[in-house]
Amino acid sequence: MTLQIKDLAEYEKVYAESIKDPEAFWAAQADTFTWRKKWDKIKECNFDDVNINWFVGGKLNITENCLDRHIPSRANKTALLWEPNNPDDEVISYTYQELLNAVCKAANMLKANGITKGDRIILYMPMVPELAIMVLACARIGAIHSVVFAGFSAQALADRTQDAQAKMIVCSDINRRGTKIIPVKAIVDEAVAIGCPSVETVLVHQIGQEDIAWNHTIDKWIHHEVKDMSEVCEAEEMDAEDMLFILYTSGSTGKPKGVVHTCGGYMVYTCFSFKNVFQYKEEDVYWCTADIGWITGHSYIIYGPLLAGATTVMFEGVPTYPDAGRFWNICAKHKITQFYTAPTAIRALMACGDHWPEEYDLSSIKVLGTVGEPINEEAWHWYNEKIGKKKAPIVDTWWQTETGGILITPLPGITDTKPCYASYPLPGIEPVLVDSEGELVEGNNVEGLLCINQAWPSMIRTTYGDHERCKNVYFKMFKGRYFTGDGARRDEDGRIRVIGRVDDVINVSGHRMGTAEVENAINEHPNVIESAVVGFPHEIKGQGIYAYIITDQKEAVFADFFNEIKQTVAKEIGPIAKPDDIMVVSGLPKTRSGKIMRSILRKIAANDASNLGDISTLLNPEIVTEIKKTKGIN
Numbered sequence: 001m002t003l004q005i006k007d008l009a010e011y012e013k014v015y016a017e018s019i020k021d022p023e024a025f026w027a028a029q030a031d032t033f034t035w036r037k038k039w040d041k042i043k044e045c046n047f048d049d050v051n052i053n054w055f056v057g058g059k060l061n062i063t064e065n066c067l068d069r070h071i072p073s074r075a076n077k078t079a080l081l082w083e084p085n086n087p088d089d090e091v092i093s094y095t096y097q098e099l100l101n102a103v104c105k106a107a108n109m110l111k112a113n114g115i116t117k118g119d120r121i122i123l124y125m126p127m128v129p130e131l132a133i134m135v136l137a138c139a140r141i142g143a144i145h146s147v148v149f150a151g152f153s154a155q156a157l158a159d160r161t162q163d164a165q166a167k168m169i170v171c172s173d174i175n176r177r178g179t180k181i182i183p184v185k186a187i188v189d190e191a192v193a194i195g196c197p198s199v200e201t202v203l204v205h206q207i208g209q210e211d212i213a214w215n216h217t218i219d220k221w222i223h224h225e226v227k228d229m230s231e232v233c234e235a236e237e238m239d240a241e242d243m244l245f246i247l248y249t250s251g252s253t254g255k256p257k258g259v260v261h262t263c264g265g266y267m268v269y270t271c272f273s274f275k276n277v278f279q280y281k282e283e284d285v286y287w288c289t290a291d292i293g294w295i296t297g298h299s300y301i302i303y304g305p306l307l308a309g310a311t312t313v314m315f316e317g318v319p320t321y322p323d324a325g326r327f328w329n330i331c332a333k334h335k336i337t338q339f340y341t342a343p344t345a346i347r348a349l350m351a352c353g354d355h356w357p358e359e360y361d362l363s364s365i366k367v368l369g370t371v372g373e374p375i376n377e378e379a380w381h382w383y384n385e386k387i388g389k390k391k392a393p394i395v396d397t398w399w400q401t402e403t404g405g406i407l408i409t410p411l412p413g414i415t416d417t418k419p420c421y422a423s424y425p426l427p428g429i430e431p432v433l434v435d436s437e438g439e440l441v442e443g444n445n446v447e448g449l450l451c452i453n454q455a456w457p458s459m460i461r462t463t464y465g466d467h468e469r470c471k472n473v474y475f476k477m478f479k480g481r482y483f484t485g486d487g488a489r490r491d492e493d494g495r496i497r498v499i500g501r502v503d504d505v506i507n508v509s510g511h512r513m514g515t516a517e518v519e520n521a522i523n524e525h526p527n528v529i530e531s532a533v534v535g536f537p538h539e540i541k542g543q544g545i546y547a548y549i550i551t552d553q554k555e556a557v558f559a560d561f562f563n564e565i566k567q568t569v570a571k572e573i574g575p576i577a578k579p580d581d582i583m584v585v586s587g588l589p590k591t592r593s594g595k596i597m598r599s600i601l602r603k604i605a606a607n608d609a610s611n612l613g614d615i616s617t618l619l620n621p622e623i624v625t626e627i628k629k630t631k632g633i634n
């Protein structure tokens with residue numbers, strides 16, 4: 001069985017050993033899984049040309065480890081428990097045996113539709129069990145899944161489909177979000193019309209009752225296709241370094257990049273981190289509220305929990321439907337033992353009032369988790385007092401799409417917790433702080449750029465179709481280290497607090513948005529001449545999006561114009577990327593070489609006119625005065 005650390009002394013011992021001899025440590029962890037063939041070598045990792053290989057020569061299938069492996073002891077244990085959008089609808093659960101059967105049927109359906117090992121499949125679906133089943137069905141036959149968050153627009157979906165050269169899109173007819181119904185299949189139709197020439201088939205899962213537009217040459221209903229499929233499907237033998245999935249995420253430049261994870265290392269790390277960070281015990285019912293469209297859903301709704309033989313809960317709806325007590329209602333209803341969510345949700349629910357959690361019995365909760373963005377002190381205390389009743393330790397887990405799993409976090413009941421601190425590295429993880437020159441920042445009570453020294457099994461392997469980009473973004477800046485893009489502080493006792501991005505990425509409600517990506521979307525509006533986008537502090541979202549725009553539009557119709565800009569962004573990317581605030585300006589502060597001075601714009605958006613730096617060296621210093629005046633600050 002995968003190691004589960006029990007106390008502080010063990011953590012300290014295991015941690016020290018894992019850093020001294022990572023190969024021995026990871027070999028012991030990997031040994032607890034089912035391999036078709038054992039590895040020849042634990043790792044071969046070179047950060048210079050980003051050649052990362054774990055469990056070299058090993059053969060396996062991750063779904064055999066998520067499902068088949070548990071059948072002898074857990075066939076009748078609930079693997080997946082699904083809570084519908086409408087609280088009066090039926091809860092659906094799958095035992096490990098039922099989930100295995102459903103995954104095999106779906107895998108056979110994919111095969112029958114021409115999918116073979118190595119093909120890319122886009123999954124564009126709401127939070128229904130069929131999404132988890134399709135993820136695993138892809139992995140079963142060695143197809144590479146790329147889940148696209150169902151809130152992304154047709155354009156964003158088409159971009160990702162094309163980048164991945166996907167052969168198939170799997171979607172649903174609709175998506176139920178509270179009282180809203182989103183026409184998912186119609187968005188897929190739009191994406192196909194924009195241009196997804198690689199797509200041969202669109203498989204559609206039926207949720208609604210209404211007729212929808214149908215393209216007879218490529219569309220197929222899943223319930224028709226899956227009906228006669230066998231419940232047995234031999235798992236494809238995969239190399240440890242074969243691709244498991246691509247997940248697109250935003251960077252500071254250009255279009256989103258496809259982060260690639262592979263089978264062996266990802267499996268070992270997600271299972272290990274899940275068991276330890278949540279201290280999962282056999283009877284527990286674990287719930288992560290993330291969407292499977294993000295990495296958190298991949299690693300800690302599907303793979304990590306199932307690899308560990310856990311009961312994992314999936315929720316279709318939103319935290320405020322039918323009312324702001326829904327999360328707490330679900331916790332009480334299913335006697336949730338570990339609850340994992342995002343600071344933005346905590347802040348939003350905190351704002352709805354204490355009476356909501358007070359209405360429900362939350363005594364089953366043993367561990368609380370947060371992820372995705374820095375949690376502010378007020379929200380941390382509220383979570384601790386109103387939800388955990390000061391009895392459930394909060395694990396503030398720091399990690400990234402690129403890291404595959406949680407790297408820095410308290411261990412509940414084992415290491416201490418401190419508000420806003422992700423605190424301590426998991427075994428095998430060696431975080432360091434460096435300055436902009438790459439010099440180590442040593443000692444305590446210091447700040448620096450967060451890097452990770454050694455390779456770990458679930459780290460990014462490449463950015464799909466563009467290995468140079470992966471090298472340049474993460475490995476070139478500081479030789480021999482992985483650069484996270486985050487700034488961090490180490491306190492007097494060595495705990496780490498992640499402060500936020502140091503690059504041009506905005507973290508909106510825990511979702512990463514590249515400033516360049518949002519600007520490109522805004523610039524699609526015919527009346528926008530130029531734009532610059534920055535993040536600013538937002539009470540609920542953590543960071544909001546502030547857009548400065550140069551336009552030839554006449555002032556009289558600004559209200560409509562702003563609305564159009566928001567609609568343009570929703571169309572290009574999705575509603576989550578809409579700017580919260582827009583200011584029309586006559587120019588943007590630029591250096592003499594033409595670079596936009598975002599640091600100045602960021603400060604002004606935050607109503608802070610102090611320390612703008614030496615603006616006299618700008619190409620157009622007068623513009624700073626103008627922007628400050630418009631904002632009403634001096």
Ligand code: WTA
Nearest residue numbers: 371372373374396397398399400401498501
């Ligand atoms: C931020 C989400 C502070 C950070 C799993 C990181 C955090 C980015 C935390 C990755 C945390 C994530 N405290 N900041 N506990 N967790 N972040 O790829 O800036 O969607 O680089 O992965 O979110 O976001 P991503």
